[in-house]
Amino acid sequence: MDPGDYSPRGxxxxxxxxxxxxxxxxxARAPGRANLIGEHTDYNEGFVLPVALELATFALGRRGGxxxxxxxxxxxGEVVVDxxxxxxxxxxxxxxxRAVVRALLEAGVEVKGFHGAVHSEVPAGSGLSSSAxxxxxxxxxxxxxxxGPVALAELxxxxxxxxxxxxxxxxxxxxxxxxxxxxxxxxxxxxxSVERVPVPDGVAVVVIDSTVRRGLDDSAYNERRAQCxxxxxxxxxxxxxxxxxxxxxxxGRDDDVLFRRARHVVTENERVRAVVDALGAGRLDAIGExxxxxxxxxxxxxxxxxxELDELxxxxxxxxxxxxxxxxxxxxxxxxxxxxxxRAAEDVAAEIAERYERATSLRARWWVSTAADGAWVAPVP
Numbered sequence: 618m619d620p621g622d623y624s625p626r627g628x629x630x631x632x633x634x635x636x637x638x639x640x641x642x643x644x645a646r647a648p649g650r651a652n653l654i655g656e657h658t659d660y661n662e663g664f665v666l667p668v669a670l671e672l673a674t675f676a677l678g679r680r681g682g683x684x685x686x687x688x689x690x691x692x693x694g695e696v697v698v699d700x701x702x703x704x705x706x707x708x709x710x711x712x713x714x715r716a717v718v719r720a721l722l723e724a725g726v727e728v729k730g731f732h733g734a735v736h737s738e739v740p741a742g743s744g745l746s747s748s749a750x751x752x753x754x755x756x757x758x759x760x761x762x763x764x765g766p767v768a769l770a771e772l773x774x775x776x777x778x779x780x781x782x783x784x785x786x787x788x789x790x791x792x793x794x795x796x797x798x799x800x801x802x803x804x805x806x807x808x809x810s811v812e813r814v815p816v817p818d819g820v821a822v823v824v825i826d827s828t829v830r831r832g833l834d835d836s837a838y839n840e841r842r843a844q845c846x847x848x849x850x851x852x853x854x855x856x857x858x859x860x861x862x863x864x865x866x867x868x869g870r871d872d873d874v875l876f877r878r879a880r881h882v883v884t885e886n887e888r889v890r891a892v893v894d895a896l897g898a899g900r901l902d903a904i905g906e907x908x909x910x911x912x913x914x915x916x917x918x919x920x921x922x923x924x925e926l927d928e929l930x931x932x933x934x935x936x937x938x939x940x941x942x943x944x945x946x947x948x949x950x951x952x953x954x955x956x957x958x959x960r961a962a963e964d965v966a967a968e969i970a971e972r973y974e975r976a977t978s979l980r981a982r983w984w985v986s987t988a989a990d991g992a993w994v995a996p997v998p
Contacts, residue, residue: 623757625993626798632736635677638690639734642679647753647992648672649739650746650792651824651954652945653801654911655889657919659786661845661882662807662858664889666814667788668822668988669796670739674750676758677997678733685728685759687714690736700730700759713748716780717755720772727761740982742830744946749789752776757994766795766991767809784842796991803893807858814893816988817901820940821959823966825933825973826982827925829950838947841878841919848879857882881918885911901940904956908941909934921948925977929953932972938965 631644648669655665676687685698689710696711698704698718705715721728735754739747752773757763764772770790777783777790786806795802800813816822849857851872852864860883868876888907895903912930916922926944930953933942938958945954957965966983973981 623763623992623994625995626990629993629995629997631675631677631997632738634690635675635734635736638688638736639677640679640732641677641997642733643677643731643758643994644997645676645754645757645992645994646673647750647757647793648796648989649674649750650789650796651822651952651986652788652792653822653954653956654892654908654943655788655885656911656915656945657841657845657921657947658858658882658885658889659788659804659806660784660842661849662856663882663886665786665788665804665806666801666889666892667792667796667804668801668816668986669792669991670745670822670824670984671986671989672738672740672745672984674735674737674739674747674754676731676733676735676754678731678758680729680731680759682730682732684730685714685718685755686732687711687755688734690734691741700728710751712781713751713776714755716776717752717773718759719780720776721756721760724764724772726764726772728759729761731759733758740826742951743826744944744948744951745824746789746793746946748777748781748783749773749785749793753790753793753992757992763994766791767811770794771809784839792991794992796989798990799988801896801988803889807856814896816896817899819959820901821957821962822986822988823955823957823962824945824952824984824986825929825955825966825969826952827923827929827950827973828979828981829923829925837921837949841921844875844878845882848875851875852879858886877918877920881914884914901956904941905934905939908943908956912943915944915948919948923948923950925979926950926953928976929969929973929981932969932976935972936965936968939969
């Protein structure tokens with residue numbers, strides 16, 4: 618992973634509605650992410666394969682003063698955080714800004730006052746890491762000398778774990794901070810080492826929103842994490858990263874829930890490596906079954922899908938031009954990620970949405986993206 622060079626690779630684009638709402642000075646951009654495969658493996662010290670998306674969260678404003686004052690183009694009110702102590706709101710979206718400032722200060726990173734606004738293209742509650750994008754954008758906007766992507770991601774993860782109360786792994790923040798155009802990131806969540814995996818030309822990443830909203834705080838996310846910890850304890854391993862298919866038999870069927878949770882994590886880690894191999898060899902035909910198996914495991918063993926996500930995945934599996942499709946994110950609603958033929962990406966997405974609406978009467982939204990660059994911060998006149 619590159620050191621902390623957050624210069625934009627190209628034009629430092631800022632949405633016009635944000636320019637109209639905030640003073641020019643410093644702009645920071647942090648993308649959302651779609652995880653191609655490797656769901657609920659990050660906090661089990663396993664492997665994940667996300668891409669940064671073209672959808673992003675932006676912060677624009679001027680540095681200076683003793684506090685951080687932010688308005689959101691999506692949410693009402695103003696958030697105020699003390700730049701020297703990290704005191705600020707403990708509710709609403711402002712708690713993410715407060716959490717980031719506290720984590721930066723505790724790590725010895727110099728925090729600058731900042732007055733401006735934030736704007737997010739990443740839909741909240743869709744499983745595309747809107748919270749991580751906000752954390753990384755705020756961190757870059759207020760840091761005098763931001764650390765490199767891995768260290769920045771670790772700080773933002775710590776902020777969310779300790780001060781927001783959601784026990785995420787590092788994937789979301791690291792994909793946002795360290796993404797690279799044309800590549801997925803194979804992240805080893807034990808060591809936080811990163812390997813860039815080329816995504817073949819001609820493959821688009823299509824994210825389709827089921828329109829079933831989810832809130833990570835209110836979901837069973839933390840419960841699943843605790844179940845994995847208990848399964849690891851029973852197996853006598855440090856984490857389920859160290860468990861094998863043979864080990865699962867030692868869980869027995871007396872506690873069917875722990876067995877199924879562990880089986881998902883073990884087999885999902887295997888699928889991540891298999892998808893990496895398939896991308897490297899250009900064997901796109903192998904990806905479809907791996908994505909389908911991942912979705913089925915998440916639905917049946919991990920129980921984080923919902924009927925609408927299952928229907929959206931089935932619609933994709935039946936649509937020509939789809940290489941692979943599965944739910945992405947923590948589940949309990951949100952989106953599917955679809956690798957599709959880039960030449961017909963919009964048409965493919967429209968057909969999936971039409972099939973989904975016929976089955977559910979719900980109208981899906983979609984976004985066509987490439988595997989995009991990660992975060993940047995730059996002066997904006």
